[in-house]
Amino acid sequence: MDELPSPAIDIERARAQTPGCREVVNFNNCGAALMPAPVVEAVKAHLDLEARIGGYEAEDREAARIARVYESIARLVGAAPDEIALVENATVAWNMAFFAMSFAPGDRILTARAEYASNYLNYLATAERTGAVVEAVPNDAHGQVDVDALAAGIDGRVKLIAITHVPTNGGLVNPAAAVGRVARKHGIPYLLDACQSVGQMPIDVEAIGCDMLSATGRKYLRGPRGTGFLYVRRSMLKRLTPPWIDLRAAEWTAPDAYELAPGARRFENWEFYVAGILGLGAAVDYALDWGLEAIRDRVQGLAADLRERLAAIPGVAVHDLGREKCGIVTFTVQGLEPRAVVDALKAAGIATSTSAESSTLLDMRSRGLASVVRAGMHYYNSEEEAERFIAAVRRLAAGA
Numbered sequence: 001m002d003e004l005p006s007p008a009i010d011i012e013r014a015r016a017q018t019p020g021c022r023e024v025v026n027f028n029n030c031g032a033a034l035m036p037a038p039v040v041e042a043v044k045a046h047l048d049l050e051a052r053i054g055g056y057e058a059e060d061r062e063a064a065r066i067a068r069v070y071e072s073i074a075r076l077v078g079a080a081p082d083e084i085a086l087v088e089n090a091t092v093a094w095n096m097a098f099f100a101m102s103f104a105p106g107d108r109i110l111t112a113r114a115e116y117a118s119n120y121l122n123y124l125a126t127a128e129r130t131g132a133v134v135e136a137v138p139n140d141a142h143g144q145v146d147v148d149a150l151a152a153g154i155d156g157r158v159k160l161i162a163i164t165h166v167p168t169n170g171g172l173v174n175p176a177a178a179v180g181r182v183a184r185k186h187g188i189p190y191l192l193d194a195c196q197s198v199g200q201m202p203i204d205v206e207a208i209g210c211d212m213l214s215a216t217g218r219k220y221l222r223g224p225r226g227t228g229f230l231y232v233r234r235s236m237l238k239r240l241t242p243p244w245i246d247l248r249a250a251e252w253t254a255p256d257a258y259e260l261a262p263g264a265r266r267f268e269n270w271e272f273y274v275a276g277i278l279g280l281g282a283a284v285d286y287a288l289d290w291g292l293e294a295i296r297d298r299v300q301g302l303a304a305d306l307r308e309r310l311a312a313i314p315g316v317a318v319h320d321l322g323r324e325k326c327g328i329v330t331f332t333v334q335g336l337e338p339r340a341v342v343d344a345l346k347a348a349g350i351a352t353s354t355s356a357e358s359s360t361l362l363d364m365r366s367r368g369l370a371s372v373v374r375a376g377m378h379y380y381n382s383e384e385e386a387e388r389f390i391a392a393v394r395r396l397a398a399g400a
Contacts, residue, residue, distance in 0.1 A: 008290070008294030009290060009294050009295070009298045009379050010289055011379075011380070011382060014036075014101060014290075014379060014380040015380050015382065017036045017037045017038070018034050018035075018036050018380050019037060019040065020034035020035070021034065021380065022357055024349055024350070024351050025349055025350040025351065025381075025385045025388060025389065026351045026378075026381070027350060027351060027352050027375040027376060027377060027381065027385075027389060028351040028352055028353050028374075028375075028377040029200075029220060029376035029377065029381075030168070030196055030219060030220075030327070030328045030353070030374060030376030031217065031219070031220040031353045031374075031376065032218045032219065032225065033199075033218070033219060033220060033221070033376075033378055034222065034378075034380070035222055035223065035224065035279070035283070036222055036283075036286055036380075037218075038285075038286055039222060039223060039224065039279045039282045039283045039286065040279075040280045041282075042275075042278045042281070042333070043224055043275045043276060043279035043281040044129045044275075045278075046058060046062065046274060046275035046278050046279075047275045048371035049061065049062070050274075050275070055274070058274065059272070059274050060243065064192075065278060065281070066274065066277060066278065066281075067081075067256060068281060069277055069278065069280060069281030070082075070084045070086070071087065071143065071259065072281050072284040072285050072288070073086075073229050073280075073281075073284055075213075075284075075288065076198070076203065076287070076288060076292075077198070077203045077204065077205050077213065077231055078203070078204035078205050078206050078207070079205050079233075080234065081305075082234065082262065082263030082264065082265070082398050083220040083231055083232055083233060083234055083263060083264050084229055084230070084264055085229060085230040085231075085232065085264040085265055085267040085268045086228075086229055086268060086277055086280075087170060087228050087229060087230055087267065087268060087269070087271070088226055088227070088228060088269070088273065089210065089216055089226065089227070089228040090193070090195040090214050090215055090216035090228045091118060092228060093152055093215065093216075093228045093229060093230035094118075094119060094191070094193055094214035094230075095122070095243070095268075096230055096242065096243060096267040097122075097163065097191050097212040097230055097232065097240070097267070098119075098122060098126075098160075098191060099122075099213060100240035100241055100242055100243055100267070100358075101159070101160060101189065101240060102241070103126055103127075103130040103132035103159060103160075103240075104130060104131065104132065105130065105131030105132070105157075106131065106132070106133065106157055107130070107131075107132040107133070107157055107159040108132070108133050108134075108135060108155075108157045108158045108159060109123050109126070109127070109132055109133065109134045109135070109158075109159065109162065110135055110137055110150065110153065110158055110160070110161045110162070111123060111134065111135070111136055111137070111162050111163055112136060112137060112139075112163040112164060112167075112174060113136045113137070113138070113139050113145070113147040113362045113363050113366070113372045114139075114143075114145075114164065114167035114169065114170075114172060114174070114321075114360050114362070114363040114381065115136065115162075115163065115164050115167070115291055115360065115362070116164050116167065116168055116195075116360060117166065117358055117359045117360065117361065118192060119162065119193060120134070120361070120362075123162075124150075124174075127366050132159070133157075135153070136362055137149055137150045137153065137317035139321075142321065142322055142323040143172060143313050143321025143322055144172055144173070144175055144321065144322050144323060145163060145174050145175065145179065145372055147178040147179060147182060150179060150182050151182045151185075153302055154182065154186050154188070157320075158186070158188050159184045159188070159189070159190050160188065160189050160190075160191060161179060161182070161189070161190045161191070162190070162191040162192075162193070162289060163176070163179060163191075163192065163193070163252045164193040164195070164196075165190075165192055165193060165196070165197040166194075166195075166196035166197040166200075166326050166328065167196075167360055167363065168195075168196065168355055168359050168360060168374075169234070169330060169355040169359060169360045169363065169364060169372060169374070170319060170321060170322075170330045170355075170372070170374075171307070171318065171320035171321070171325035171326050171327070171328045171329055171330065172321045172322035172325065172326075173197070173201075173322055173324040173325065173326050173364075174322075174380060175323075175324075176192055176197075176208045176210070176364065176370070177207055177208045177209060179209075180207075180208045180209025180210055181209060183209060183210075183211075184209045189211050189212070189236065189239065190209060190211050190212070190215075191210065191211065191212045191214075192208065192210040192212070192213045192214075193211050193214055194214065194215045195214065195215055195216050195219060196219060196220065196326070196328065197220070197326070198215040198216075198219075198220065198221060199219060199220030199221035199222065199287055199292075199295075200220035200282075200294070200299050200326060200327050200378070201292060201296040201298060201299075201326065202292040202293055202296060203292070205231055205233070209230075209365075210233075210274075211229065211233045211235075211236040212230065212232050212233070212236065213230070213231040214228070214229075214230055214231075215228060215229055215230075215231075216228045216329055217229075217276070217279070217283060218266060219376075220299075220327070220376075220378065221280070221283045221284060221287060222283050222286065222287070222378075223276075223280040223282075223283035223284070223356070224273075224275075224276040224279040224280065224283075225275045225276075226276050227273065227277060227279065227280040229280070230264060231264070232263075232264040232267065234263065236281050237263070237266075238262045239265075242260070242266050242267055245258075245260070245266065246269055246270045247270055248261065248265065248268050248269060248270040249261055249265070249266045249267065249268055249269070249281075250266065259290075270386055281338050290379070294379075295379050298379040299326065299327035299377055299379055300325065300326060300327065300375040301327070302327070302379075302381055302386065303325065303326065303327045303329050303377045304325065304385075305386065306329050306375065306377065306389070306390070307320060307325075307329055309386075309390050310329065310331050310390070310393065312345055313390075313393060313394050313397050314398075315333060315335065315397040315398075316331055316332070316333055316334070316393060316397050317332050317333040317334070318329060318330070318331045319331060319332065319367070319369060319372050327375075327376055327377040327378065328374060328375070328376050329374070329375045329377065330372040330373065330374050330375075331372065331373050331375075331393075332369075332371075332372055332373065333373070333393065333396055333397050334397070336397075337371070338354045338371040338372055338373045339354055339371070341373045341393075341396060342354055342373060344392070344396055345389070345392055345393075345396075348392045349390075350385075350388065350389055350392060352374060352375045353373075353374045354371050354372065354373060354374060355371065355372050355374045356370070356371045357369065357370050357371065
């Protein structure tokens with residue numbers, strides 16, 4: 001296999017700084033990426049500090065470093081630090097944004113057909129509770145959300161446009177910025193689930209035009225589990241009511257009054273996983289140091305090559321859609337259940353995962369897919385690892 005061009009990525013250095021590369025071929029970056037050494041060191045150092053002087057005291061001592069995490073994330077997504085909330089995970093981030101909105105009978109929530117199950121379940125529950133209506137915008141010929149159909153379907157009852165940027169079940173990259181132009185033209189709030197896209201490609205909330213964005217630390221950002229963040233556009237705050245608040249989110253100013261915290265921090269909880277937050281900040285800084293354009297180019301190059309080579313194996317079908325494709329590669333092996341493929345690869349020291357119909361039901365059911373094998377590439381993955389992966393899949397397909 002020829003070496004793929006990656007002029008801004010020193011692959012040897014990236015792998016040397018990733019302890020897990022010595023243990024596993026991690027093609028499950030879309031589940032949880034391997035943390036680089038600076039992230040591991042940041043988490044461990046703070047845990048050691050807490051063990052020595054106590055949790056509150058350690059947080060006080062590291063207040064300046066914690067503040068810099070907001071600045072780093074803001075730089076990552078093109079926002080201001082006061083537009084960032086640090087939360088436990090992407091689910092909390094998304095829920096805090098979605099449930100900060102109010103819906104009435106007949107209000108329309110527009111989403112994509114490849115929307116993630118956790119999001120869609122909340123659309124359905126909200127529709128059931130309030131009388132709002134959830135509608136999935138059709139796909140275009142490339143399998144991505146049809147922006148023309150979205151624009152044609154706008155009326156005065158649309159209260160929210162909410163889509164997943166990179167769906168969990170394949171390499172599709174939805175045209176988030178084009179959706180944002182529709183939302184802005186009509187003054188409709190726009191919530192973007194960027195759980196899989198933050199960290200593997202450049203994200204600019206101004207260019208995208210989203211009003212809210214949710215993300216996790218554990219996937220392509222290579223941060224610790226139990227970390228995430230929410231972006232909320234400053235001008236959007238007056239239209240949102242946090243679904244719950246505590247003494248970090250608001251100040252109790254009188255027996256019968258309170259004042260919400262300024263900016264997006266009104267969506268935070270008092271209890272912080274401080275070691276994880278510092279690890280998240282280290283992960284963001286690490287990604288910024290490599291450069292998101294360089295990361296995107298390396299990741300997409302590896303994934304494109306993997307798709308081509310998988311498709312050439314008899315009995316293997318690749319299932320990725322979209323005009324633009326990212327680092328997630330999905331496939332099936334004829335005669336083998338995806339779970340069996342994942343287990344066999346695991347036995348060979350290669351980490352992958354499955355994506356089942358229930359995770360993106362509308363999309364998967366329309367394509368007749370009950371489950372797929374999911375391989376998520378990252379820039380620290382090597383060509384040699386890809387060779388090993390392809391050889392393993394070829395053996396499985398031949399023996400099926």
